Every structure is written in C-alpha cells, then in structure tokens.
Amino acid sequence: MSTSVDPIVPVYRSLAELPAGFGPTVAAIGNFDGVHAGHREILASVVADARSSGAQALAITFDPHPEQFLRPESAPGLLTLLPERLRLLAATGIDAVLMLPFDADLANLRGHEFVKQVLVDALRVRALHEGGNFRFGRRAEAGVTELAELGKQFGFVVHIHSPVRVHGMEVSSSAIRALVAAGDMKRARWMLGRPFTVRSTQARGRGVGTRLLVPTVNLAEYAGLLPAFGVYVTRLTVGERCFQAVTNVGNRPTFEGVGFGVETHILDFEPIDITEHTQLDLEFLLRLRPEIEWPSPEALKAQIFKDVARAQRYFRLASGA
Secondary structure (H helix, E strand, C coil): CCEEECCCEEEECCHHHCCCCCCCEEEEECCCCCCCHHHHHHHHHHHHHHHHHCCEEEEEEEECCHHHHHCCCCCCCCCCCHHHHHHHHHCCCCCEEEEEECCHHHHCCCHHHHHHHHHHHHCCEEEEEEECCCCECHHHCECHHHHHHHHHHHCCEEEEECCCEECCEECCHHHHHHHHHCCCHHHHHHHHCCCEEEEECECCCCCCCCEECCCEEEECCCCCCCCCCEEEEEEEEECCEEEEEEEEEECCCCCCCCCCEEEEEECCCCCEECCCCCCEEEEEEEEEECCCCCCCHHHHHHHHHHHHHHHHHHHHHHHCC
C-alpha cells in the first residue's frame, strides 16, 4: 500500500508497492535534500512535460540518503529530514514519489541494470529530467552521457538542465549545507528560496504541560543539520500562530553543565497550547553573533537585551514599519 504526504500525493516505498500497470511516467531522480531552487526548477519541467504528454510526473528518491548508507561516518547532516522532504516534493505539483530503499542490492546495481529494471520495466519512463552532475549505477559509474545513450536504446528522452544560479552562486544541496553550517542564513535562504527551517518538537523533561506559560522553548534533539553555534533572529510557528523570536544554538557555556541546546526566546509571546508532540517550525533568518562564554550571568543578560533589540529592529524593517 502507498502512503500519502499531507495527504497530497502517493508515496511508494518500493517497486513492489507500485500499482499494476503504473505509468507511463516523466521523472527526475535525486536525493532532493532541501528541495531547493534547482530541484524545483527541474521538477517544474517534469510536471509540465508530464502534463503535455499524458504521463505521470514522478520524483524518484532514496531512503536513507546514499551517503548515510555508503559512508555513514562522513555522511552530511541533512537540510530536510524525510517527512519534510516528502512534503516539499509534494508541493511541487508532482503526481507521486517513489522512495527506493537504498541498500546493498541497489548500491551494487549496474547503471544499465538500474535503467532497465527500474526506469523501463517498472516505471515505463518516457522522459527523464536531470542536472548535469547526475551519477548513477554501482560506484556512480555512469553519468548523463551514458544515461542519454541508454535512453536512445530503451526509447526515452533525457533532458539535461543547467545549474540554477542565484546572486552569482550555483545552487546545490552541498553548497547550502556549507552555508547553514557557517551560519550564513541569508545566502542559504537565497538558494533554498525560503528560510532554512528546522521542524521538530518541544524537548522532553522541561516541565511542559498543555499550556506554554513562559516565552522560552527548547527544541527536542534533532537529527538533521543545525546552523553554526550562535544567536539568531528566528521565527517560530506553532500551529496557526507565528512568533518573532531569538534563538541560541550551542552549549550555553556561561552556565556550567547545561549542555547543548536549541533555545528559543519568543519576543511577541502569548500563552499557547503546546505539548511534547506539538509540531514546531523554527525559521532561521539572520545570525546576530557567535556563541560567547560571558564572565557572569549578568553580562549575558545585558547582551541578551541587545540581541532582542537587534531582532526587534530586524522585524520592524522587514515589515516596513
């Protein structure tokens, strides 16, 4: 059985889950980490091509990320964890997602075997849209040249897309991960086409009941990529309510033994319903400063007032007030 996203499009978690007679399809294959501006341009072409040819628009992706399977010790932190990646893919207008389990069998599949078994036999692909750096097959043995040759052999068209550039920078997931890791939220936002966002829940053991009565929220442990340690202007969405906020990412060294945390102070606070299961979306807008060990809690408190004033000014300018 397929599962749904939001529920917008079906998500098939293996070839075995595909309905009988699935296809024909127009597809794009990728990890789609971040579903950034480049991904969305390719997927928009997939949708337009599918609509004009009477085929299904399909995004083909993998779980886990191939690097997490092949090189877990050096795999990058992900911009979007799987549920968010599927939600963002669904929002592009595609008709379905095929999420292939990335395991030893798939990793060892030769390029021509992948094309024949997956694209041709299972998906009846009519056209494929990819970026110029696309690689596939065992040990990434094949690229877009081999893909185009296999397309001629099996009767599907391959469209190669040029990289998307914003403000002179080539958009890629790895480039965005580097920007986020450095705390450069402005350029990351340019490439993503939206603010970098962490979707999580409230940390356990913080005394949270069914009502949040203080303006501080600590995020639960998060498996994806987080920005560089520091203090950020942020926006926190809880249900239908969106708050202006300041967030500290780091070890909070002024207080010995506190340890790592993502702690958000809401500026325009009002009591809200929240539990440990309430979804929280934290958007990182601007890095104010690195994390610093202050000589005393009083010194930290004085700096926090300055951080809050800068954040409030940011929001006033952003609103045009």
